[in-house]
Amino acid sequence: MTHRLAAEFLTVPPSTIARCVADAWACGQHLGLDVTAEIVERVARERLLGMVNSAPPSRR
Template sequence: MPALTDHPRATHDALARLSEEFAIFPTEAVRRCVTDVHACMTHLGIDASPDQVERMAREHLLGMLKSEPPSGRTRASGGDGGH
């Protein structure tokens, strides 16, 4: 199975496109999503071509975006200090 490093330019381009499209997420989170998708596809024996990985990562990021409650993300630290 090919690794992400086998297609450095395609991977870089995909990360740039996804980071721009999902600017609400930190770039590191987008990179981690792409890496995780590639690992999962490889583990399952699915063709992990750069295009396939980008499409699947986009679906994961879109799902994360749509799962946000309408009021926004809540802070784990307790929010605004009780005000």
């Protein structure tokens, strides 16, 4: 999952992607959800999109 996201978000450091995936998993567990890899990947992707889209134009 981390590799797929890293291939999609080339401007985001791999360590940030890994942390985002781990955070998404932990948040799902904390909320008592039935956490699956599919859900974690979707949540992580949305967070990464938010990061990339909110970056100033000079960092895109």
